[in-house]
Amino acid sequence: MTAPGATHNSIKGWLITIVVLSQTLLAAGLLVTGILYTHRQMLSTLDNHIQAHAMSVAALVRYTEAANGALYFDDSLVPLSVDPSRPDWYAVWTEHSGLLTRSANWPAGFEIPRDGPDHWSFRWANTGYRGLRLFRVPVLDREEGDAFHPEVLTVVYASPTARLDQQVQHSGIYIAVSSLLLLAVTIPLALWGIRRGLLPLQELAERAALVSTQAWELRLPEEVQQVKELRPLTESMTTMLDRLRHSFDQQREFLGNSAHELKTPVAVLKSTLQSLLQRPRTLDEYRAGIEHSLEDLERLDQLLQWILRLARAEQWARGALRRDLETIDVTATCEDAIERIRHLADSRTTTVRLSKNGPVPFRADPEDLQLIWINLLENAVRYSPPGGSIDVAVSWGNSGGAQITFEDHGSGIDPAHLPHVFERFYRGDPSRNRATGGFGLGLAIVKALVEAYGGMITADSTPGKGTRMTVVLPASR
Amino acid sequence: MRVLVIEDEPRLAENVARSLRESAGYAVDIAHDGQEGLFMAESNDYDAVLLDLMLPQMGGLQLLRRMRRAGQRAPVLVVTVRDEKESVVALLNAGADDYLTKPFDLGELLARTKALIRRGKGHPSPVLAVGDLELNTVDRSVRRGGRPIGLTAMEYRVLEYLAHRPKAVVSKTELLEHLYDYNWEKFSNVIEVYISGLRRKLDDGSARQLIHTLRGQGYILQD
Numbered sequence: 001m002t003a004p005g006a007t008h009n010s011i012k013g014w015l016i017t018i019v020v021l022s023q024t025l026l027a028a029g030l031l032v033t034g035i036l037y038t039h040r041q042m043l044s045t046l047d048n049h050i051q052a053h054a055m056s057v058a059a060l061v062r063y064t065e066a067a068n069g070a071l072y073f074d075d076s077l078v079p080l081s082v083d084p085s086r087p088d089w090y091a092v093w094t095e096h097s098g099l100l101t102r103s104a105n106w107p108a109g110f111e112i113p114r115d116g117p118d119h120w121s122f123r124w125a126n127t128g129y130r131g132l133r134l135f136r137v138p139v140l141d142r143e144e145g146d147a148f149h150p151e152v153l154t155v156v157y158a159s160p161t162a163r164l165d166q167q168v169q170h171s172g173i174y175i176a177v178s179s180l181l182l183l184a185v186t187i188p189l190a191l192w193g194i195r196r197g198l199l200p201l202q203e204l205a206e207r208a209a210l211v212s213t214q215a216w217e218l219r220l221p222e223e224v225q226q227v228k229e230l231r232p233l234t235e236s237m238t239t240m241l242d243r244l245r246h247s248f249d250q251q252r253e254f255l256g257n258s259a260h261e262l263k264t265p266v267a268v269l270k271s272t273l274q275s276l277l278q279r280p281r282t283l284d285e286y287r288a289g290i291e292h293s294l295e296d297l298e299r300l301d302q303l304l305q306w307i308l309r310l311a312r313a314e315q316w317a318r319g320a321l322r323r324d325l326e327t328i329d330v331t332a333t334c335e336d337a338i339e340r341i342r343h344l345a346d347s348r349t350t351t352v353r354l355s356k357n358g359p360v361p362f363r364a365d366p367e368d369l370q371l372i373w374i375n376l377l378e379n380a381v382r383y384s385p386p387g388g389s390i391d392v393a394v395s396w397g398n399s400g401g402a403q404i405t406f407e408d409h410g411s412g413i414d415p416a417h418l419p420h421v422f423e424r425f426y427r428g429d430p431s432r433n434r435a436t437g438g439f440g441l442g443l444a445i446v447k448a449l450v451e452a453y454g455g456m457i458t459a460d461s462t463p464g465k466g467t468r469m470t471v472v473l474p475a476s477r
Numbered sequence: 478m479r480v481l482v483i484e485d486e487p488r489l490a491e492n493v494a495r496s497l498r499e500s501a502g503y504a505v506d507i508a509h510d511g512q513e514g515l516f517m518a519e520s521n522d523y524d525a526v527l528l529d530l531m532l533p534q535m536g537g538l539q540l541l542r543r544m545r546r547a548g549q550r551a552p553v554l555v556v557t558v559r560d561e562k563e564s565v566v567a568l569l570n571a572g573a574d575d576y577l578t579k580p581f582d583l584g585e586l587l588a589r590t591k592a593l594i595r596r597g598k599g600h601p602s603p604v605l606a607v608g609d610l611e612l613n614t615v616d617r618s619v620r621r622g623g624r625p626i627g628l629t630a631m632e633y634r635v636l637e638y639l640a641h642r643p644k645a646v647v648s649k650t651e652l653l654e655h656l657y658d659y660n661w662e663k664f665s666n667v668i669e670v671y672i673s674g675l676r677r678k679l680d681d682g683s684a685r686q687l688i689h690t691l692r693g694q695g696y697i698l699q700d
Binding site for chain 1: 489
């Protein structure tokens, strides 16, 4: 059914094959059934005729006037053949004296089968015949009071089936021709129907092909939307497109933000190198220029690292990454994180106090949790005045999961900036962040990671008093 | 010429300033945030201002609007990371004269600054002519009657400033203001030294004197 170059597994091809096959099968079945039925009917009619002829032949057997009960056959009254154009055969035997008579055309050497049904078919001299054996047929020409023992007859009558065969053949041809005529009408009709029925699918495919990153909307004509069978497909396509668009927009925004942020460090590096080349310099000037360039590159490298880290966290938060996680103790990861920023805290004479409540189990990668805590701690240390303190508390939240709070007593966050602190590259005050080496990515990474674990993070702050970051992790399943 | 660079990235500010000083011979002041930038722009008469848009304390756009509202006429070249049409339009509408996107080319920054200064003083051509004196601001060469004249860096700067304002009386104070940045002690008698050096080199062998002194007022460059 598949044309060369056409796609395999085509629904249309499949349907057409099925329709053509089933219609052909139907026609063939009709033909066979018709032939068999006609044959049976006509054979039964023929059998009736043969029976009637045989009985007529039997009726021609008469008693002679002699008292011994001898029989004779009155061949002047033999009926015409069943098929007048083809002579029938007949023979009559009596029980006591054997063959009484037989037709002139009775073939020499023809053996009558002993067993089998009364009616039987056979071939003789390349011609088909239908025969009938009648046993123990009483002689009808009998009078009351006849003394002799009544005679019974065996009658065999056979008739050629040529006319029957011809009739069956004719009706077969008739059925076949009419079936073909019907097929010639129904198959194109079915094909048209299939093509028509599959039109919405084709339309859908064409519309879907128009969807691109510039035009996300799947515009479907009314007749496609109304097809019941296509509805689950169109609905899931629409949902999928929405999700794709969202994720694509996020990626694009991320890319835009990142490129934007990379421009300033690149500008610094470029200007350093260009100003170095503007005129001949002393060896010391070249050395200083190269050192500056290296410092700029270092910063650029750090920014890239942070961008990649955020990209990974956000990708994971969208469910792109799944890992086998083991149950770990949240409190222990907090203790580790505090240990890891100890050096930074000490350098600013900041103390970190941890209030804990025993082990808090949670399924996570300990590295991820530590990264979250370290970022939050570094932020807290950064915004604490020298000699200040940071309070970390691990406890059970209302929802049955862990709740971890980080509280500093620094300058706090301006209420205008507070809603944006988790946005990537957001800097409330660029100068302060640049002075402290931040890129505005730490909290975005923290948020992405927390959300990747199904948790939530909130920030509340009172200017002049300090900031509290609260992480709520979901109850372990 | 004296230029103000308002840029919070210290290394970038330093590189730009160095380039302007070395390649154009301009006096350059640096401000690291919006507040400081606005204060400096308002308290000095700059020949051009280079302004970064993303600034702490006060954004570049706000600074620009306040500068213009206060009547500051210095041409402003804005340096931005954004190059979308809307932000560029907003910039120019706020009073900027030109813009450059980061990361920029120092050579381009220099050329645009020179062009801004020139146009700010009403000269479309980079070659300034007063009588038979020609001053090429691109390669900083000076000719009189086709004869090349070798000047020291300071002498050139004095002459360039005067050539930008031909036929106008330029006081010693104005010259000091435009030739030195904040970090220099300003002594008016050094100007006299440069002027006499210039006179000797320019008028040597010429019948006509180009630099004239108006006692108690200043100097005029005219034919």
